[in-house]
Amino acid sequence: MLKYKFDWAVVLSGKYFDWLVSGVKVTIQLSAVSIALAFLLGLIIAVMRMSRVRPVRWFAHGYLEFFRNTPLLVQIFFWYFGSYKVLPEAANDWLVSTNFEFASAVIALTIYTSAFIAEDIRSGVLSIPKEQMEAARSSGFSYIRSMRYIILPQAVRITVPPLISQFLNLVKNSSLAMTIGVAELTYQARQVESYTFKGFEAFTAATAVYLAMSILITIVVTWYSKTILSPMKAR
Amino acid sequence: MIRFEGVHKFFGKLHVLNNVNLHVKKGEVVVVCGPSGSGKSTLIRTINQLEPINEGKLIVDGMDLSDPKVNINKLRAEVGFVFQQFNLYPHLTALKNITLAPIKIRGATKREAEEQAVALLTRVGLAEKKDAHPSQLSGGQQQRVAIARALAMKPKIMLFDEPTSALDPEMIGEVLDVMKDLAQSGMTMMVVTHEMGFAREVSHRVCFIDFGTILEEAEPAEFFKNPKHERLKQFLKQVLSPMH
Ligand SMILES: Nc1ncnc2c1ncn2[C@@H]1O[C@H](COP(=O)(O)OP(=O)(O)O)[C@@H](O)[C@H]1O
Ligand SMILES: [Mg+2]
Numbered sequence: 106m107l108k109y110k111f112d113w114a115v116v117l118s119g120k121y122f123d124w125l126v127s128g129v130k131v132t133i134q135l136s137a138v139s140i141a142l143a144f145l146l147g148l149i150i151a152v153m154r155m156s157r158v159r160p161v162r163w164f165a166h167g168y169l170e171f172f173r174n175t176p177l178l179v180q181i182f183f184w185y186f187g188s189y190k191v192l193p194e195a196a197n198d199w200l201v202s203t204n205f206e207f208a209s210a211v212i213a214l215t216i217y218t219s220a221f222i223a224e225d226i227r228s229g230v231l232s233i234p235k236e237q238m239e240a241a242r243s244s245g246f247s248y249i250r251s252m253r254y255i256i257l258p259q260a261v262r263i264t265v266p267p268l269i270s271q272f273l274n275l276v277k278n279s280s281l282a283m284t285i286g287v288a289e290l291t292y293q294a295r296q297v298e299s300y301t302f303k304g305f306e307a308f309t310a311a312t313a314v315y316l317a318m319s320i321l322i323t324i325v326v327t328w329y330s331k332t333i334l335s336p337m338k339a340r
Numbered sequence: 341m342i343r344f345e346g347v348h349k350f351f352g353k354l355h356v357l358n359n360v361n362l363h364v365k366k367g368e369v370v371v372v373c374g375p376s377g378s379g380k381s382t383l384i385r386t387i388n389q390l391e392p393i394n395e396g397k398l399i400v401d402g403m404d405l406s407d408p409k410v411n412i413n414k415l416r417a418e419v420g421f422v423f424q425q426f427n428l429y430p431h432l433t434a435l436k437n438i439t440l441a442p443i444k445i446r447g448a449t450k451r452e453a454e455e456q457a458v459a460l461l462t463r464v465g466l467a468e469k470k471d472a473h474p475s476q477l478s479g480g481q482q483q484r485v486a487i488a489r490a491l492a493m494k495p496k497i498m499l500f501d502e503p504t505s506a507l508d509p510e511m512i513g514e515v516l517d518v519m520k521d522l523a524q525s526g527m528t529m530m531v532v533t534h535e536m537g538f539a540r541e542v543s544h545r546v547c548f549i550d551f552g553t554i555l556e557e558a559e560p561a562e563f564f565k566n567p568k569h570e571r572l573k574q575f576l577k578q579v580l581s582p583m584h
Contacts, residue, residue: 240427243388244441244493245417254444259431334431 109305116306121297125307128293129314135207135289136276136318139214143275144268146215147222148261152252154227165223172220178281180217185209185285210282218275225267229260258334265330272326273319280315290314341366341497341528342387347396349382349552356382357393358552364497369529371539371560374549375575380532383549384499387530388419401496417445420490424502426482428474434461434485435470438492446493453492460488464518480511484518491522498522500531534579540564548572 115121153165172180185206189197200208233256241251261268283292294311298304342364349357356379364370372380385391387400389412398405403415428437438460439453448456461467464484474482483503490498500519504512516538523529523542533539539546539560546563548556548571555569564580567573 236423236425236427237429239390240421240423240429243390243416243419243421244489245413245445246441247413250444254440255429259429262431 111306112303113306115301115303116297116310121301121303121307124293124297125290125310125314128288128290128311131207131288131293132276132279132290132314133318135210135214135279135282135287139211139218139279140272140275142211142215143218143222143271146219147226148257150219150223151226151230152249152257154223155230157248169220169223172217173224177213177217177278178284181210181213181281181285184212188212206282206285206287209285210279210287214275214279214282217278218271221271221274222268225264225271226257226260229264230256232263233259262330262334265326269323269326272322276318276322277315341368341401342530343397343399345397345399347386347393347398349379349386349391349393349395356552357386360396360552360554362547362554362557364528364530366528367526368545369523369527369531369543371543371546372530372532372549373534373536373539373546373575373579378549379552380549381501382552384501384530384532387497387499388416388421390421413445417441417493418496420487420493420495420498422483422486422490422498422500422503424506426474426479426486426506428482428486428489430474433471433473434466434477434488437474437485438489441489442492456492457488460491461485463521464488465514478511479507480514483507483511483515487515487518487522497528497530500529500533502532502534504533504535536564536576536579548575550575 116125150165150168153161154169156162156165188209189200189205192200230252237255237259238251241255242248246254279289280291282289283295286292290311294307297307301307342362344360344362347357347360348355360383362370372383374380382391386393386398386405389405393405396406400415401418403410405415428434429440432440435454435457438457439448439450442448442453442456443450458467458470461470464487466481466484466488469477469481469485474485477485487503503519504515507515512535516535519529519531519538520542531538531543543560545557546560547554548563548567548569550569550571556563556567556572558566564576567576
């Protein structure tokens with residue numbers, strides 16, 4: 106017989122429920138901001154990685170290797186414990202005036218994820234026939250504007266499945282932000298556990314929320330790419 | 341409008357264009373033909389610098405392409421290019437394929453650009469297809485949209501690289517009709533094609549290129565009646581034979 110007494114009411118109502126809800130909100134904020142920034146930065150790094158200007162290409166290559174091959178937790182600690190020692194005074198003042206934990210987590214998640222997204226987008230770009238670039242250049246578009254208006258929109262459409270998995274990874278990785286005191290979902294579940302000893306219930310609830318968010322992201326991005334981004338059938 | 345003076349082009353060791361001299365005046369329609377691999381595509385692609393030249397002088401619309409200061413994007417905006425494989429943008433509708441460059445490069449408003457695009461689609465007989473994606477169009481229709489896309493920039497020169505070679509025979513006519521119409525409107529055109537009917541009917545001059553050299557250049561009547569080079573005689577026999 107199981108001795109443990111389940112008590113779902115503890116985590117589904119009252120004060121502890123409010124804690125979990127506030128954790129969900131922070132996780133959503135953290136993930137949403139980081140996904141948007143990581144996507145933009147990923148596009149930029151992908152284009153830099155393919156630049157014909159060698160130093161630009163090398164910088165992007167170094168960026169990719171560095172941030173993909175070091176642990177995210179170390180990167181989070183770096184931005185949180187390390188960065189303020191080298192940043193100028195003004196930047197520090199601003200960071201402290203905002204929410205330094207949150208900002209550090211956003212920076213770490215954004216940069217880390219952008220490196221993966223950049224590689225996915227780059228392989229998307231490489232699969233677009235070179236004639237598309239020729240057609241764009243022939244109309245008078247510069248290289249960068251050809252990328253922006255003709256190549257990247259096509260590449261992103263092809264890249265939707267790997268992008269979804271990067272977004273989901275980001276949501277899951279956002280739980281590491283608890284280590285620097287960001288009061289996101291995992292942090293709050295841990296709090297609830299230490300006040301109530303109802304660890305099973307608290308973390309089951311957290312798990313359910315992460316799962317729901319993943320499913321939601323998959324559905325929304327798939328729907329968006331199928332309907333809003335107009336269909337691009339095989340030629 | 342276009343002037344080649346002693347132009348050479350190499351792909352590594354391969355001498356693709358060998359001392360090309362050619363002058364296309366404003367309003368002229370010049371057809372280029374020659375065997376496969378003779379350098380026709382390379383020749384026409386040098387004009388908008390999809391292929392840079394290695395030696396000689398190439399002047400297009402008053403701009404010297406060997407001058408490193410020349411604004412290549414500005415030049416390309418004045419030169420329409422139509423590809424063998426159409427190369428429409430597959431993620432955009434026919435209308436948006438046509439309006440993209442006028443809006444982003446010429447600074448046209450969306451409304452102006454769309455009005456113009458509809459007019460152009462009407463001109464090429466595809467007004468009802470404006471919301472179709474390229475994948476929903478036949479080859480002939482795609483090529484007509486591609487011509488409309490090039491015309492939307494109001495180019496001074498139109499270049500065609502085998503515009504009908506990728507088409508099923510029954511669709512060649514509809515594209516040639518659009519091109520004939522364009523030629524008669526006074527557009528300066530250079531057309532790589534083996535459609536000798538088109539050359540005979542609307543071109544001012546026909547050039548025969550072989551191994552990267554223009555072997556023969558004449559008015560169409562003369563070109564077809566009195567070919568001088570042996571290579572051209574053979575070539576004409578091949579492309580004009582009913583078996584072909
Ligand atoms: N980008 C390239 N690199 C190397 N060789 C090329 C390239 N493009 C064309 N060639 C070669 O140059 C020659 C002329 O090609 P092309 O101008 O396409 O001929 P055509 O259009 O008359 O068939 C061919 O031998 C072709 O293989
Ligand atoms: Mg060719």
